[in-house]
Structures are given as C-alpha cells and as structure tokens.
Amino acid sequence: MSIQSLHKRANELADSQRQLNLLSEGIFADGSLPKFKDKLTALGQFPIRPEPLEILQINLGYMCNQVCSHCHVDAGPDRQEIMTRETMEYCLRTIQSTGISTLDLTGGAPEMNPDFRWFVEQASQIGIKDFIVRSNLTIIEANKKYNDLPEFFKTHKIHVVSSMPHWTMGKTDKQRGKGVFNKSISALKRLNQVGYGLKGSDLKLDLVYNPSGAFLPGDQSALEADFKKMLFKDFNIEFHQLFALTNLPISRYLDYLIASENYEDYMYALVEAFNPNALMNVMCTNTLSVGWDGWLYDCDFNQMLQLKVNSNSQHIRDFNMTDLSNRTIITSQHCYGCTAGAGSSCQGSIIQS
Numbered sequence: 001m002s003i004q005s006l007h008k009r010a011n012e013l014a015d016s017q018r019q020l021n022l023l024s025e026g027i028f029a030d031g032s033l034p035k036f037k038d039k040l041t042a043l044g045q046f047p048i049r050p051e052p053l054e055i056l057q058i059n060l061g062y063m064c065n066q067v068c069s070h071c072h073v074d075a076g077p078d079r080q081e082i083m084t085r086e087t088m089e090y091c092l093r094t095i096q097s098t099g100i101s102t103l104d105l106t107g108g109a110p111e112m113n114p115d116f117r118w119f120v121e122q123a124s125q126i127g128i129k130d131f132i133v134r135s136n137l138t139i140i141e142a143n144k145k146y147n148d149l150p151e152f153f154k155t156h157k158i159h160v161v162s163s164m165p166h167w168t169m170g171k172t173d174k175q176r177g178k179g180v181f182n183k184s185i186s187a188l189k190r191l192n193q194v195g196y197g198l199k200g201s202d203l204k205l206d207l208v209y210n211p212s213g214a215f216l217p218g219d220q221s222a223l224e225a226d227f228k229k230m231l232f233k234d235f236n237i238e239f240h241q242l243f244a245l246t247n248l249p250i251s252r253y254l255d256y257l258i259a260s261e262n263y264e265d266y267m268y269a270l271v272e273a274f275n276p277n278a279l280m281n282v283m284c285t286n287t288l289s290v291g292w293d294g295w296l297y298d299c300d301f302n303q304m305l306q307l308k309v310n311s312n313s314q315h316i317r318d319f320n321m322t323d324l325s326n327r328t329i330i331t332s333q334h335c336y337g338c339t340a341g342a343g344s345s346c347q348g349s350i351i352q353s
Helices: 003-024 036-042 085-098 116-124 149-155 169-176 180-193 220-235 251-259 263-272 276-281 300-304 321-325 333-338
Strands: 055-059 102-106 130-135 159-163 205-209 242-244 287-290
Touching (some): 036 333, 055 300, 085 116, 116 130, 180 205, 205 220, 251 263
Parallel strands (some): 130 159, 159 205, 205 242
C-alpha cells in the first residue's frame, strides 16, 4: 500500500472515530438523549443476537457516478476502493458452504466494479434464490458499456432495487444531482421495456425512497401508491414495490445534519419515534455485511463506522458460521434509525404501520 493510500486510510478511520464519538459520547450537554444500549436493556432486549443467516450483503466498492447528499457510504467518482476478484472468490466459497439464499450487491455503484459481471455470472451458477443488485439507475445511461445492463439483469433474473427520491425532477435532482431525474426516468423505461416492474412479471423492480431533508419517511404503503400513480400517469412507468428508508445519522448525512443545524432535532425525533416492535425484524439479525476489502460487519451502516463484527471471524477469508452465530450485534446511537416508527432496513419498513 502506498504512502498516499495509508494517509487516506488513516483519515477515513479518524473520520469514522469522530462520527462514533459524536454519536455515542457527550452528544448533548444535559445527557438527555438516552443511549440505545440503555433503551434495549430496560426492555430486556440487550444484547441483540443474530438469527439464522439469510442474506449476504456485499459492498463491491465505493466508486459511483453520482454524489448524493444523503449517501451513508460517502460514495462518488473519486473513490478508489474496489473489491478484488480474490475477495469475491472468498464470498463465493462462503455462499456455497452456507447455502445462503439471498445475495445483495451494493456500492457505490456496484456495476462499476470491473469484475461485477463475472461475479454475477459465478454467483448465478451456485443456486442463489434471490439475487439483488442495488442500482442507482443513472449508471445505465452513464456510458455505452453500461447500456446493456437491463438485458444483463434479465438474463440472470436479477432483482433490481433502485433509489428514486421523488416522482418530480426538483426533489430528485436536489438530493442526487442535476440531471439525475431525467436519466432515472430513461433507465426505468428501458427496464420496463425488457419486462422489469410490469404487473405479473417475475422480473422484480423495486424503488427506494429516502427523505431529502431532516425528517422521517412517511407511511410506506401510501408513498408507494403515490409513486405508482404519478410515475404511470406522467411517464407510463411501472414498478413492483417502494421501500421507504430512514436516513441514518452517519457519514455524509450526518455532516449535512450538523451543517444545517438539524442534528439535535433529528436525533430527538428518532428517539421519540422508537418502536420496540421494530426490534424483532432489524436487518442485522439475518444479514451479514461484507466490506469491499472483505471485513465483516453486522450491517452496512456499521461498515461505514468501521465497527467490525464481534467475533473471531472478522474477515470473509476466515468465515466461520459457528463463531458468527454466537456473536452479539454491535449497536450505537445510529441504530435508533432502524427502530423509529415502522422501522427501517434495506428492505424498507419492517412492521405494518
């Protein structure tokens, strides 16, 4: 590793520690924000322990063709962190040895990893039942080499999950950058053309909604109805489900909260909306997150905070199901985001509102 890379890595670790300190220690002078750990302890729910592993969520790298204001990965075109084929091979061995049913590829833009297609082809051959790719849509329109992604997804029966902040240009471009809305609409039309998102189609196309400001998402079913109505009315676009995700106070979104002086109010809103029933279905219980460099985390939010799993098996090359099954889940204040209101996970709201 070069001196420049070492300095960059040190700066990332320092920033993760800064965010952790802000989240966990001395948040407010009067100590009025209860610790997540204490909240769970009072309910007899601490520590959280894993259920049988169902989903392996793999971050293929932080490189992305967009720079979204809410991005908890802090992804962008300048990021060079990319999963190697060697690490992918360790992931494939893990999938084969465990019989994991769902593979969830994320980024950045996972499609920008040079071995993305190779990995999808290899994983498709070993019996994955639900193969998810979290696409930002605009990657399909970004460059000629990505133009055939809809057909590639169809060939491998990929479940496409895509971010779409709103059905209007203004709100979408404000969160994700100028021109993103039009490119997203174009990509959705192309996905529809090959059969994605259509009523009765088994080519699953789901959208993801994140609030663009310092507030919690509304009711998922109501948002889905509005999105379906307006996208079909204005653009003749169809999709299957909409996932409403709560923005967690980490990385770029945490910086936004601080800069806009909304941090304290947002944290109070998360705590006040705490729902004990959401604890039963938090994604860290059945999901394991694999970082671009192979380190293991309870979720991709912990990945951004450099909170590796509490286990002797901390890297994908050393994967040991017994050790990981006996671990406890690492939590901090950002976990309030997954237990607020109807709850939130990568699959959207986790309880009925």
